[in-house]
Amino acid sequence: MAKRMMDLSGQLNWYDLYRHNYDLPLTPADRMGETVINGERRTYKRGMTMAEYTPFATNILDSPSAQAVNGDFLTDYMNREDVRAAFNIPSDVQTWEQCSETLDYHVQDEASMWIYRVLQGKTRLMFYSGDTDGAITTYGSKGWMKELGWPIVDAWRPWYTNGQVSGYTETYDGLQFVTIKGVGHMAPQWARLPVTNMISAFVHGEDF
DSSP states (O other): OHHHHHHHHTTSOTTSTTSOOOOOOOOTTTTEEEEEETTEEEEEEOSEEHHHHOTTOTTTTTSGGGGOEEOHHHHHHHTSHHHHHHTTOOTTSOOOOSSOSSOOOOOOTTTTHHHHHHHTTTSOOEEEEETTOSSSOHHHHHHHHHHHTOOEEEEEEEEEETTEEEEEEEEETTEEEEEETTOOTTHHHHOHHHHHHHHHHHHTTOOO
16 A cells, blocks of 8 residues: 555655646756855755655655755855855855755654653744645644643634635644645745744734
8 A cells, every 4th residue: 555655646746745846857967066155166966856855754765756856046046155145154164055965864763752842831832834745744743742642722723814724723732733724845935924924923922
């Protein structure tokens, strides 16, 4: 059954299941970008594939979509000398890449669930999830929150932007869970106004 599911979904964008998978025809040579910083010519790897972004997600590494390159334009932008200057990045700092080849990713059974128990009662916590994210799924996130065993103080309900449903929210004693409708892993990129309103309201202690 798992193999059948992977075969049927192998062409999907796992980080945003309803979004087009931009399989730009980049050759190995195209993957390397070039910029000039303080008179010095430097190179960097353009964009990232899904396989590079989450190498620990072994269930998708063999799917065709795992090799699609995304974010190459963003990498070019972030390595422009004027953009680096605007971010006050010193010229001796390395060029920017979306995925590091020096980090050694590993999987731990408890994931990040433990930190919520450590922080409970010490700071306000919010976890948001794009509901078309196939990698870090809304259903899975809701599952581990239930395992925390914290009482619900505000039951599952919709929240709105300009009269339209932007997602759903549920608040536990110490943690607010928020979904963003119709977007995936990069929810702030594709639902800018709702996410901006959501974060602003949370920071200021307002209902939304």
